Amino acid sequence: MARKRKADHETAIAGALALFWEKGYTGASTREIEEKTGLTRFTLQTAYGGKESFFLATLDSYLNNAEAQHFPDAETFTLSELAEWFESIASEQKIPRVEDAGCLAFNSISQFERSDPEVNARIARYLETLEGRFAAILTREAQAGTVHLPQSPEAAAQVLVGLLLGLHSVIKARTEDAMARSYAAAAAGLMRSWEVS
Amino acid sequence: MARKRKADHETAIAGALALFWEKGYTGASTREIEEKTGLTRFTLQTAYGGKESFFLATLDSYLNNAEAQHFPDAETFTLSELAEWFESIASEQKIPRVEDAGCLAFNSISQFERSDPEVNARIARYLETLEGRFAAILTREAQAGTVHLPQSPEAAAQVLVGLLLGLHSVIKARTEDAMARSYAAAAAGLMRSWEVS
DNA sequence: GCCATTTCTATCCAGCTGGATAGTTTAATT
DNA sequence: AATTAAACTATCCAGCTGGATAGAAATGGC
Numbered sequence: 483m484a485r486k487r488k489a490d491h492e493t494a495i496a497g498a499l500a501l502f503w504e505k506g507y508t509g510a511s512t513r514e515i516e517e518k519t520g521l522t523r524f525t526l527q528t529a530y531g532g533k534e535s536f537f538l539a540t541l542d543s544y545l546n547n548a549e550a551q552h553f554p555d556a557e558t559f560t561l562s563e564l565a566e567w568f569e570s571i572a573s574e575q576k577i578p579r580v581e582d583a584g585c586l587a588f589n590s591i592s593q594f595e596r597s598d599p600e601v602n603a604r605i606a607r608y609l610e611t612l613e614g615r616f617a618a619i620l621t622r623e624a625q626a627g628t629v630h631l632p633q634s635p636e637a638a639a640q641v642l643v644g645l646l647l648g649l650h651s652v653i654k655a656r657t658e659d660a661m662a663r664s665y666a667a668a669a670a671g672l673m674r675s676w677e678v679s
Numbered sequence: 680m681a682r683k684r685k686a687d688h689e690t691a692i693a694g695a696l697a698l699f700w701e702k703g704y705t706g707a708s709t710r711e712i713e714e715k716t717g718l719t720r721f722t723l724q725t726a727y728g729g730k731e732s733f734f735l736a737t738l739d740s741y742l743n744n745a746e747a748q749h750f751p752d753a754e755t756f757t758l759s760e761l762a763e764w765f766e767s768i769a770s771e772q773k774i775p776r777v778e779d780a781g782c783l784a785f786n787s788i789s790q791f792e793r794s795d796p797e798v799n800a801r802i803a804r805y806l807e808t809l810e811g812r813f814a815a816i817l818t819r820e821a822q823a824g825t826v827h828l829p830q831s832p833e834a835a836a837q838v839l840v841g842l843l844l845g846l847h848s849v850i851k852a853r854t855e856d857a858m859a860r861s862y863a864a865a866a867a868g869l870m871r872s873w874e875v876s
Numbered sequence: 877g878c879c880a881t882t883t884c885t886a887t888c889c890a891g892c893t894g895g896a897t898a899g900t901t902t903a904a905t906t
Numbered sequence: 907a908a909t910t911a912a913a914c915t916a917t918c919c920a921g922c923t924g925g926a927t928a929g930a931a932a933t934g935g936c
Contacts, residue, residue: 484912485902506792508705512894523895525913533894591852592789595703605852632872633865640865647848648841655788655802668830668837675829681882682932709924719884720925726883730924877936884931892923901914906907 489520498540503586507537507593534598541604544586549611556618561629561677564619564642565670571649572666588650609643616642629676638676645669686717695737700783704734704790731795738801741783746808753815758826758874761816761839762867768846769863785847806840813839826873835873842866 489497497519501510512523512533530536554567587608594601617639623629631638649669653662686694694716698707709720709730718727727733751764784805791798814836820826828835846866850859 484904484910485914487913511892513892522914524897524915527895528913588848589789591848592786595851596853609849609852633868637865637868640862641842641869644845644849644862644866645838645841646845648843648845651785651788651844651848652806652841654792655806656793665837665841668834669841671830671834672838680880680934680936682884682934684883708922710922721885721927722883724925879936880934882931882933885929887927887929889926890923893921894919896919897917899915899917902912904909904911906909 487521487525494519494521495540495543498536499544499586502537502540503589506589534600538600538604541586541590541601545604545608548585548587553611554615554619556615559615559619561619561623561673564616565673568646568649568669568673569663569666571646572653572662585650588647612646613639613643628678630678631676642669642673645672684718684722691716691718692737692740695733696741696783699734699737700786703786731797735797735801738783738787738798742801742805745782745784750808751812751816753812756812756816758816758820758870761813762870765843765846765866765870766860766863768843769850769859782847785844809843810836810840825875827875828873839866839870842869 498510498515501514501518504510505514512526515521515526515533515536516523526533526536530539554564559567587605590601591605596602617635620629620631620635620638620642624631624635633641646669649662649665652665656662695707695712698711698715701707702711709723712718712723712730712733713720723730723733727736751761756764784802787798788802791802793799814832817826817828817832817835817839821828821832830838843866846859846862849862853859
C-alpha cells in the first residue's frame with residue numbers, strides 16, 4: 483500500500499558508493515546524492531535516517547562485497563598470488579572502476595579520524611579481516627615449508643597490512659601513475675623474497 | 680609606519696599548524712584560525728592571501744622543520760636507528776605533541792587528493808625526501824656489508840616509505856594505542872631482520 | 877605634532893550545508 | 907471505488923562558510 487521508489491535500494495547504494503568514493507563523505511552534498519542515486523532528500527531522511535546513516539549503509543555494502551569478492555581468500559591464496567594481488571591494486575588504477583578498485587574503508591580512515599564510533603567499528607572490521615587473512619596465508623605456507631619468513635607470521639601479516647595501507651596512500655598521493663606501480667612492485671618483491679626457491 | 684600585529688608570523692604559523700593538524704584543512708574554519716593564531720581574518724586575507732595560501736605557508740614551515748629536525752639524517756643514520764625511529768613515531772603518539780609527532784604532509788594527502796597542484800608539489804617533496812634518505816641509508820649500509828637486503832636498496836626504500844605511510848594510517852585508524860605500536864614493532868622487526876648478525 | 881600605512885573592529889554578503897515540512901501523487905489492500 | 911501508507915515536489919530554515927568592506931585605532935618616519 484505504498485508508492486514505489488524511483489530508484490531501488492541496490493542502484494542507490496551503487497551510485498552512492500561511486501559518489502562517496504570520488505568526493506568523500508563531507509565532499510558529497512545531499513543535493514549531489516539526490517542526483518547520483520535517484521533518491522530524494524526526503525527518502526534519504528525518512529528511509530535511511532539522514533546522510534550519515536546512509537553512508538554507513540553504503541560502507542557496509544562495500545565491505546560485504548569486498549570481503550566476498552576482492553579480498554584474498556584465506557584458504558586458497560598463496561604468497562605468490564598475494565604478491566600479484568598487491569600489484570593488481572596499483573595497475574587497476576589505470577582502469578578506475580570505482581566499485582572494484584580502491585577502498586572506501588581506507589578513505590573513511592582519513593575522513594573521520596576516529597570521530598564516529600560507527601565508522602570506527604567498520605574500519606576495525608576492515609583491518610582485522612585483512613590482517614587475519616594475511617596471517618592465515620602466511621601461517622599455512624610457513625608450515626608447509628614453501629615460504630621462509632624473517633619474523634612471525636603475525637608480525638609479517640602486520641607488515642603486509644601496513645604496506646597495503648601505504649600503497650593506498652601512495653595511490654592517493656601519486657603525481658604519476660608509475661609511482662604507485664613502483665611501490666606495489668617493491669612490496670611484491672619483498673613478498674617474493676620470502677618464497678623458498 | 681604601520682601598526683603592529685597582535686600575533687607575529689612565527690606564533691601564528693605555530694598555532695595554525697596545531698589547528699590544521701587537529702581539524703584538517705576543510706575542518707578548520709577561518710573563524711577558528713582567528714582564535715587559535717591571533718590573526719584576524721582581515722590580516723589572513725591581506726597579508727597571506729586567504730585561507731589556502733596561509734595553509735601552504737604553514738605546510739612549508741612544517742616541512743622545513745621536519746626535514747631539519749625530525750626526518751632521519753641520510754649521512755649518519757644506521758638501519759638500527761631507523762628501526763627505532765619507526766617505533767618512536769607510534770610511541771610518541773602517547774604524548775601527542777602536535778608539532779613534533781604525526782605528519783601534516785601525510786594528512787594533506789588524504790584531504791586534497793591531488794586536487795591542488797600547490798599541495799601536490801609539497802607532497803611530492805615529502806615523499807621524495809623520505810625515499811631518498813632511506814635509500815641513502817640502505818645503500819651505505821649495504822655497501823659496508825652491515826646489512827643484507829632481500830632486494831635493491833631503492834626497492835627496499837620504497838617498502839620503508841610504504842610502511843611509514845601505512846603506520847600513519849594505522850595511527851589515524853587505531854581503536855587502541857597498542858595497535859599502532861604493534862605495527863611499528865612489526866616494521867622495525869622487518870628492518871632488524873636485514874641486519875647482518 | 878602630523879602623516880602615511882597597516883592592522884584592528886564590526887558588519888555585511890552570497891553561497892552552500894543538512895534537515896524539516898506541507899501538500900500532491902502513486903500504488904497496493906480492502 | 908475508497909482507504910491508507912509511502913514517496914514525490916517544492917519550499918523554507920538556521921547555521922556556517924570564505925571573503926569583502928568601511929571606519930577607527932595604532933605605529934614609525936618625518
